Amino acid sequence: MTPPLLGGVEEVASSASLLASSTSVESVCENGSAELKERNYMGLSDSSSSGDSSAISAVTGESKTSLNLKATELRLGLPGSQSPERNSDLCLFASTQLDEKPLFPLHPVNDNHGSSMPKNLLLGNKRGFSDAMDGFSEVKYQNLSSQPAKAKEVVGQKPAQERPLVSNDPRANNRSSANNSSAPATKAQVVGWPPIRSFRKNSLATLSKNTEEVDGKAGASALYVKISMDGAPYLRKVDLRNYSAYKELSLALEKMFSCFTIGQCGSHGTSGREMLTESKLKDLLHGSEYVLTYEDKDGDWMLVGDVPWEMFIETCKRMRIMKGSDAIGLAPRAVEKSRNKD
Amino acid sequence: HLFIHSISIFQAVLIILHLSPFGSLLFSPFSSHLSSSSPIPHRERESFDSESLLSPFPQISSSGGISAMDRSPKRRSISPDDATRFPDEVLERVLALLDSPKDRSAVSLVCRDWYSAESWSRRHVFIGNCYSVSPEIVARRFPRIRSVTLKGKPRFSDFNLVPDNWGADVHSWLLVFASEYPFLEELRLKRMRVTDESLEFLALNFPNFRALSLLSCDGFSTGGLASVATHCKNLTELDIQENGIDDFGGEWLSCFPDNFNTLEVLNFSHLNTDVNPDVLERLVSRCRSLKVLKVNRSISLDCLQRLLVSAPQLTELGAGSFSQELTPRQHADLEHAFGLCKNLSVLTGLWEATAMNLSAVYPACSRLSFLNLSYTALQSQELASLLPHCPCLRRLWVLDSVGDKGLEAVGANCPSLEEIRVFPADPFDEDMINAVTESGIVAVSQGCPKLHYILYFCRQMTNAAVATVVRNCPDFTHFRLCIMNPGQPDHTTNQPMDEAFGSVVKTCKKLQRLSVSGLLTDLTFKYIGKYAKNMETLSVAFAGSSDLGMQYVMEGCSKLRKLEIRDCPFGNAALLSGLEKYESMRSLWMSACNVTMNGCRVLAREMPRLNVEVMKEEGSDDCKADKVYVYRTVAGPRRDAPPSVLTVSSL
Numbered sequence: 001m002t003p004p005l006l007g008g009v010e011e012v013a014s015s016a017s018l019l020a021s022s023t024s025v026e027s028v029c030e031n032g033s034a035e036l037k038e039r040n041y042m043g044l045s046d047s048s049s050s051g052d053s054s055a056i057s058a059v060t061g062e063s064k065t066s067l068n069l070k071a072t073e074l075r076l077g078l079p080g081s082q083s084p085e086r087n088s089d090l091c092l093f094a095s096t097q098l099d100e101k102p103l104f105p106l107h108p109v110n111d112n113h114g115s116s117m118p119k120n121l122l123l124g125n126k127r128g129f130s131d132a133m134d135g136f137s138e139v140k141y142q143n144l145s146s147q148p149a150k151a152k153e154v155v156g157q158k159p160a161q162e163r164p165l166v167s168n169d170p171r172a173n174n175r176s177s178a179n180n181s182s183a184p185a186t187k188a189q190v191v192g193w194p195p196i197r198s199f200r201k202n203s204l205a206t207l208s209k210n211t212e213e214v215d216g217k218a219g220a221s222a223l224y225v226k227i228s229m230d231g232a233p234y235l236r237k238v239d240l241r242n243y244s245a246y247k248e249l250s251l252a253l254e255k256m257f258s259c260f261t262i263g264q265c266g267s268h269g270t271s272g273r274e275m276l277t278e279s280k281l282k283d284l285l286h287g288s289e290y291v292l293t294y295e296d297k298d299g300d301w302m303l304v305g306d307v308p309w310e311m312f313i314e315t316c317k318r319m320r321i322m323k324g325s326d327a328i329g330l331a332p333r334a335v336e337k338s339r340n341k342d
Numbered sequence: 343h344l345f346i347h348s349i350s351i352f353q354a355v356l357i358i359l360h361l362s363p364f365g366s367l368l369f370s371p372f373s374s375h376l377s378s379s380s381p382i383p384h385r386e387r388e389s390f391d392s393e394s395l396l397s398p399f400p401q402i403s404s405s406g407g408i409s410a411m412d413r414s415p416k417r418r419s420i421s422p423d424d425a426t427r428f429p430d431e432v433l434e435r436v437l438a439l440l441d442s443p444k445d446r447s448a449v450s451l452v453c454r455d456w457y458s459a460e461s462w463s464r465r466h467v468f469i470g471n472c473y474s475v476s477p478e479i480v481a482r483r484f485p486r487i488r489s490v491t492l493k494g495k496p497r498f499s500d501f502n503l504v505p506d507n508w509g510a511d512v513h514s515w516l517l518v519f520a521s522e523y524p525f526l527e528e529l530r531l532k533r534m535r536v537t538d539e540s541l542e543f544l545a546l547n548f549p550n551f552r553a554l555s556l557l558s559c560d561g562f563s564t565g566g567l568a569s570v571a572t573h574c575k576n577l578t579e580l581d582i583q584e585n586g587i588d589d590f591g592g593e594w595l596s597c598f599p600d601n602f603n604t605l606e607v608l609n610f611s612h613l614n615t616d617v618n619p620d621v622l623e624r625l626v627s628r629c630r631s632l633k634v635l636k637v638n639r640s641i642s643l644d645c646l647q648r649l650l651v652s653a654p655q656l657t658e659l660g661a662g663s664f665s666q667e668l669t670p671r672q673h674a675d676l677e678h679a680f681g682l683c684k685n686l687s688v689l690t691g692l693w694e695a696t697a698m699n700l701s702a703v704y705p706a707c708s709r710l711s712f713l714n715l716s717y718t719a720l721q722s723q724e725l726a727s728l729l730p731h732c733p734c735l736r737r738l739w740v741l742d743s744v745g746d747k748g749l750e751a752v753g754a755n756c757p758s759l760e761e762i763r764v765f766p767a768d769p770f771d772e773d774m775i776n777a778v779t780e781s782g783i784v785a786v787s788q789g790c791p792k793l794h795y796i797l798y799f800c801r802q803m804t805n806a807a808v809a810t811v812v813r814n815c816p817d818f819t820h821f822r823l824c825i826m827n828p829g830q831p832d833h834t835t836n837q838p839m840d841e842a843f844g845s846v847v848k849t850c851k852k853l854q855r856l857s858v859s860g861l862l863t864d865l866t867f868k869y870i871g872k873y874a875k876n877m878e879t880l881s882v883a884f885a886g887s888s889d890l891g892m893q894y895v896m897e898g899c900s901k902l903r904k905l906e907i908r909d910c911p912f913g914n915a916a917l918l919s920g921l922e923k924y925e926s927m928r929s930l931w932m933s934a935c936n937v938t939m940n941g942c943r944v945l946a947r948e949m950p951r952l953n954v955e956v957m958k959e960e961g962s963d964d965c966k967a968d969k970v971y972v973y974r975t976v977a978g979p980r981r982d983a984p985p986s987v988l989t990v991s992s993l
Contacts, residue, residue, distance in 0.1 A: 190828070190909075191501070191502055191503065192498065192501030192502050192503045192908075193501070193826075193828065193883065194766065194769050194799060194824055194826045195500070195501050195824065195881075195883070196501075196765065196766070196769055196799075197500045197501070197558070197584060198500070198502070198586065199584040199585075199612050200716070200765060201769070203693070203717050
């Protein structure tokens, strides 16, 4: 059922994608958590693109760095308006790029300039999710995440060609995300996609939570909610039914996110990587540094701890450990609350 | 519709042909047999076979023809100076039987007499793009309109891609209508801006006004509805759907006078605030002709039960919130009330319906043809229990919470199904494990051979599955597939989804509307251009590899009327490849593509009867045309465009 391809390109393309899929599987095993899933959601052709990037990164580490710098450069304009030299770097990878467009027999023939074929190929490259993002100015991002795992989608002004590289490189993403404004929320979403009308979205906002409630009534099944932390590369999920009070939850969270806070500790000039006492962690989590918030049924972000535990687990959709600086207006209360609680 | 064309082509015909005497010649034998006093029955979709009417021996088309003409005597010889010229009034009477706008357009092109008779007899005008024509032109062309349908913003405004102040304000139309169509009865607006002032103006200036339908409109509040309820004495229809409005409370419903009883259609399902249930019940009980009632979520099940008891004649019901916990007695009462509704063909609403409550609607489902369950996250088992009660179901809308298993139940229980729409319960949650996959849609297609309309949101799809679906159901007229991750390939083969849409266009000859998604190269568009000869509407997002993609479509799709594209690598060459085509289309939308201002200028220069509008994003490059909206018009450039919308001229 494969349509006619350009002869040998097909084999190269298919072997590249084979390589791609095996590489991406490995990277999944390494990282463990939702990272790959998140990439999938954001719409890059899963293994092929990540595979492309692995193949690419294997071949040219150096040029990747230079491309990454260019990639993080803030540019105005839509992708596809690239200068040729950018493309020439990637023309080595044209064969792997082609596996995204294997059914394109006319293209090289029609273009009467063979040297710029890679350029056209890349210009004509399928625009993946982050390419779409390029077209939008920052103000349009509804929810930008400062987490690198998500930030690959939030690549701002990156040109189309950078997409395969970006998807697998958290460092580049970090830099690029620093260039973008971030708003409190956990997902980067393209404006108007998926194409669902707003009245329907508004109805849906309460529906998904209600489904969980229905399940809860049916037999106290698990109530998994996602927990994100600013600065962490991946999210965690906890079953709120495992806990009976806020205290237990906060202890669990501290344990879960300690690995990240250790790093933060160091970077914020405290006593480095020595043992972090529980009190220090608590301070980090409940002090002015971090604030624990949750999104409720209505879509509002609330401070954890205000309502009784039962009500909390009924209404909590997901949680976020925000930096105190982001929680404007909440932070001072958080400090007081933690002091009162302790 | 051919509204614009009938003007420009007619002018040419007028000048060249002078067919006026010919038209009267044709009909003189019949004039004596048409009584001008008896009312002519209203028929739908009457069509003239215009070919046959131009022949010297007029044959009435086999699809029906007019009864008066069927009783015509044998034709007698006709001389050119036959004094019994066919009176215009009679011709108008005959033409008044025509409903289809396409037929009317064809008829108006025959000759000057027919043009004039058709325009005088036309009661309803449909304007698909409010900027394609001005209200003055419409009023001049059709002097006796009673019913207007107007559409405004581009469809992508539904998805927040169009700035709020873009335009499409109905007020300028109402001002002209007030003087030219004071007897206006019906106004149906879609994606227009409507203010409370406009609604008040409408209510006060049109004494015969009967039917107001607002779909996806914005700019008004419940205050405007109050004006309509207060002043429109003969209101039969108030249909407020899916609008972005300010809801200041339910008092508007109380504005209907106590003796008001003409309502036949009442739809306020998407208003958020509470209305007074007593007021509603009283209104419903005195409007004996009420056929369509769609309430909002504030209406409890108790109230609904009482409403049903007092209005068992309903044909369409939009229930309110369906999550209330009911005692067995309440449940029985509700079930009994539903059982009284023997004529229900449409059931919608049912917000957050629990399985328990849903069983109360079973008695009303035997004649149900349209069931909208997209406001409740049903599970597969709940759907499977409900469907056997709906043997006549032709249209079904659900959320993907029903999963593939639920769709298997659809395939098993709905042999007459013609339309299915599956919406995502949580579009932004990638962890949905119960969402629908390719198996679901295949299962539906296997059990429902009459399927011709599908809207399917999913997170994965395969080329093989789509091929199977269209093999099972080759009569698709509307195929809208949304794979929610942009640019996602076939998840089993990792190939692009080109072959999927290729199979759709190859197999479904009657395809009118297509929405594509997933990883797509130019090959998809090559297929579309080659095979989709009846396609009128195409929606494309995150697809294509080069300008060629769009070129294939512009060159191959002869019946294309609406093309909307976002986030595709189509540039100026693609835009300009459709140069010859845009005047025969309603509109083109391209956003986040590679079109530049220069390309737009070239287009505007070459095609002066198009409006080429560019919506600029803040902070974007001056050369880039971020959002391009191109449409044919006889009204010239817009005079009401906000600063962010530039009409590109050739300068």
